[in-house]
Amino acid sequence: MPFREGPLGDLKVPLTWTAAVALIVAIVIAVAFLLADRRETLQQQAYGVTRQTVDTVSKPVSGVIAAPGRWTGLGVDFISSYFFTASENRRLKAELKEMRGYRDMYLAEVDKNQSYRSLLGLRTDPPIPMAGARVVADTRGPFANTRLADAGSEKGVVVGNPVMNERGLVGRVVGVARGASRVLLLTDIASRTPVMIDRTNARAILTGDGGPNPKLDYLRGVDPIKEGDRVVTSGDGGVVPRGLPVGAAVKGLDGRWRVVLFADDAAIDYVRILLFKDFAQLADQKALLTRSLPPVTTEDPDVSILGPAATAPKPAAQAGATPTAPGATPTAPTAAANPAVAPPKPAATAPPPAAASAPRPTAAKPTTPKPTTPKPTTPRPTAAQPAGGEI
Amino acid sequence: MGGARPLHPGLWLGVPALLCVLATIVFAAPIRIYGLQLPEPVFAMVPAFAWALIRPSILAPFALLALGLFLDVFWGGPTGLWGLSLLVAYATALAGRSMMTGQSRPMMWAWFAGVTAVAMASGFLFSMLDSLAMPSLLAVFWQFLVTTLLFPFAHRLIDRFEDADVRFR
Numbered sequence: 001m002p003f004r005e006g007p008l009g010d011l012k013v014p015l016t017w018t019a020a021v022a023l024i025v026a027i028v029i030a031v032a033f034l035l036a037d038r039r040e041t042l043q044q045q046a047y048g049v050t051r052q053t054v055d056t057v058s059k060p061v062s063g064v065i066a067a068p069g070r071w072t073g074l075g076v077d078f079i080s081s082y083f084f085t086a087s088e089n090r091r092l093k094a095e096l097k098e099m100r101g102y103r104d105m106y107l108a109e110v111d112k113n114q115s116y117r118s119l120l121g122l123r124t125d126p127p128i129p130m131a132g133a134r135v136v137a138d139t140r141g142p143f144a145n146t147r148l149a150d151a152g153s154e155k156g157v158v159v160g161n162p163v164m165n166e167r168g169l170v171g172r173v174v175g176v177a178r179g180a181s182r183v184l185l186l187t188d189i190a191s192r193t194p195v196m197i198d199r200t201n202a203r204a205i206l207t208g209d210g211g212p213n214p215k216l217d218y219l220r221g222v223d224p225i226k227e228g229d230r231v232v233t234s235g236d237g238g239v240v241p242r243g244l245p246v247g248a249a250v251k252g253l254d255g256r257w258r259v260v261l262f263a264d265d266a267a268i269d270y271v272r273i274l275l276f277k278d279f280a281q282l283a284d285q286k287a288l289l290t291r292s293l294p295p296v297t298t299e300d301p302d303v304s305i306l307g308p309a310a311t312a313p314k315p316a317a318q319a320g321a322t323p324t325a326p327g328a329t330p331t332a333p334t335a336a337a338n339p340a341v342a343p344p345k346p347a348a349t350a351p352p353p354a355a356a357s358a359p360r361p362t363a364a365k366p367t368t369p370k371p372t373t374p375k376p377t378t379p380r381p382t383a384a385q386p387a388g389g390e391i
Numbered sequence: 392m393g394g395a396r397p398l399h400p401g402l403w404l405g406v407p408a409l410l411c412v413l414a415t416i417v418f419a420a421p422i423r424i425y426g427l428q429l430p431e432p433v434f435a436m437v438p439a440f441a442w443a444l445i446r447p448s449i450l451a452p453f454a455l456l457a458l459g460l461f462l463d464v465f466w467g468g469p470t471g472l473w474g475l476s477l478l479v480a481y482a483t484a485l486a487g488r489s490m491m492t493g494q495s496r497p498m499m500w501a502w503f504a505g506v507t508a509v510a511m512a513s514g515f516l517f518s519m520l521d522s523l524a525m526p527s528l529l530a531v532f533w534q535f536l537v538t539t540l541l542f543p544f545a546h547r548l549i550d551r552f553e554d555a556d557v558r559f560r
Contacts, residue, residue: 019447023485026452027478030459033471034517054464062416069422076424137465138421140431142530143518144468147421174467182467189522211527268421268428 047159047175051182059150059180062137070269128241131155131273133181138268142210145188147171149271152179160239162274168245168262169193169233170271181273186214186246186261195246195259196234200224203234206246206259213250213258225249231259238278403445403552404454407438411458415465430537433510435462437541439477440506441548443484444491455481469521472514480510492553496546503542511535 081088116122133151151157153176161173163183171191175182184191191208195216202224204216219225229249235242247259411434418429435458442451459474466473484491484506491502515531 015449016447018449019451019485022449023452023478023482026456027475027482030456030471030474030478033460034469034475034521035471037470037472037521051464051467054461058416058465062419065417066420066422069420073422073424135421137416137419138428139419139466139468140428141433141466141468142526142534143472143514144463144466146467148467184467189518189524189526207524209525209527210530212530268423 047182051175052177055148055175055177055180055182058148059136062148063134063150066136066269073267129156129275131157131275133271133273135183135269135271136180143189145185145191145208145210146174147183147185147268147271149181149183149273150179151273152177152181154178155273156275157181157273158275158277160277162233162240162244162276164244164272164274165263165266165268165270166272167264167266168247169240170263172240173273183271186263187212193240193246194234194236195231197225197249198230198232199226200229203236204231204257206231212264213252213260215252216249216257216259219257225257227251241274241276398446398552400448400450403548404438404442404448404450407441407548408454408458411435411438412461415462419465431534432537432541433462433473433507433534434541435459435473435477436480436503436507436510436538437545437548439481439510440484440503441545441552443481444488444549445552447485447488452478452481469518472517472521475517476510476513479513480506483509499546499549500539500542503545504539507535507538511538 131151133149133155135147136150137148139146147170149163157173157176159173159176161181163170163172169186171183171185171188172193173181174184185208186193186206187208187210189208189210191206191214193206194203195206196203200221202219202221204219204224206214207217208214216225216231227250231246231249233240233242233244233246245262247261247263250258250260252258414434418431418434420429422429435455438451438458439455442448442455455477456474459472459477460470462468462473463470484502487502491499494502511531511534515526515528518526
């Protein structure tokens with residue numbers, strides 16, 4: 001029986017009311033979406049398949065749309081460089097002259113730095129691998145500041161990787177699909193980055209608010225910052241490596257300290273994704289899992305924290321070390337460690353021939369103290385090895 | 392007789408929604424000219440305002456919801472933020488529909504600015520609740536300003552379809 005011939009055939013529902021009901025249903029669905037959203041957790045699971053699919057589809061489409069703009073930019077650059085060649089040449093020459101001075105200073109500082117590292121036994125972080133990517137879409141609204149880069153899981157990109165351009169930190173990866181990754185910019189309202197003021201080492205949290213200059217929250221210390229201070233990542237929490245350049249401090253119109261991002265000075269279409277997950281990846285996992293534990297003894301092998309019973313089976317290796325240990329221990333390791341690092345240094349630091357004669361006595365030094373004691377063969381050098389074992 | 396036919400949803404809902412999606416993708420291009428980036432207007436505000444004025448509809452809220460979800464996913468914002476904000480703006484326009492129809496063009500522009508302000512205020516409030524942080528008022532105002540400039544498109548859409556369905560004359 002057709003509906004119109006039924007008992008409800010004469011029932012007429014006003015369109016305004018049905019539209020209002022549809023509107024309410026749509027609002028309820030939108031609220032449910034908003035409540036279920038876990039974007040602020042910045043986890044891969046929270047990113048979801050829908051977003052991954054949209055990113056994968058958007059990449060080629062946005063890439064095609066962005067291409068004319070990119071070509072136009074390149075064309076404008078080419079034409080302006082043609083017309084301003086002379087002035088640019090003058091500027092570059094002046095800059096080169098200034099940079100030569102900096103280069104000499106840099107080389108001297110690098111050399112000094114290497115010496116200090118060797119002496120102090122500093123362990124520096126190994127270089128972090130990177131993946132280059134091109135930005136194909138850029139979002140700049142007050143509620144979302146992200147970019148879509150054209151490198152994804154196939155290049156080893158994972159959620160949490162920091163992203164830089166040639167000037168400074170841009171943000172970090174919050175979603176990865178095949179061939180595309182979503183970068184949350186430092187200016188996004190959900191972005192929080194641990195930073196420090198380079199001059200004073202004062203810590204702060206860089207908080208985005210949708211504007212071009214993120215805020216410095218939780219700034220600690222007495223007079224920790226002044227206008228123009230350089231802000232770098234602190235590495236606290238282990239999510240971002242320490243020392244990445246972020247920007248310069250400025251006082252905002254609202255009286256709060258903000259940061260003018262270095263990354264804004266560079267072109268926005270190319271970025272480098274640091275394949276850095278956390279500090280655990282920098283450590284040698286095999287070395288951490290090793291089962292051979294060091295002997296449980298104090299400086300004086302006669303006195304063990306395990307008591308006399310435990311010291312008894314120590315025998316052979318320790319026996320040779322006991323006579324010399326009490327008096328000579330503080331000086332002997334440094335004497336043993338220094339020659340170990342000394343030989344490479346003269347070669348790097350001593351270009352003049354006069355200096356070449358200087359290392360000779362130092363090189364001869366290890367041979368003289370050795371005969372006196374058989375100390376270097378004792379467990380002592382193993383304790384000294386990390387000190388000299390710089391990377 | 393042509394005017395007596397009901398209006399096909401694809402014409403007044405589908406085509407404008409598709410154009411909004413395209414315009415959003417185009418304006419997301421990473422272009423910077425002399426250090427300045429492209430503005431980012433909310434193109435979906437055009438149908439959110441115009442659809443409410445053309446006629447009350449069951450499909451329009453769902454089309455707006457879909458548009459809002461697309462904006463959230465494409466822009467990388469919280470899911471549901473723009474869907475909800477656009478629906479609040481649509482509800483405001485629908486409620487004031489009888490006051491708006493027949494007004495002069497500058498007056499309609501003012502109404503459009505008002506409805507856009509409602510959408511932006513909703514977005515501000517919802518993102519504040521979602522992220523537990525306050526978005527920059529300057530950035531919100533800038534987006535409001537560039538979105539308000541889209542009124543001519545909304546006016547064109549209203550003009551084109553307001554009288555298209557004789558049942559709503």
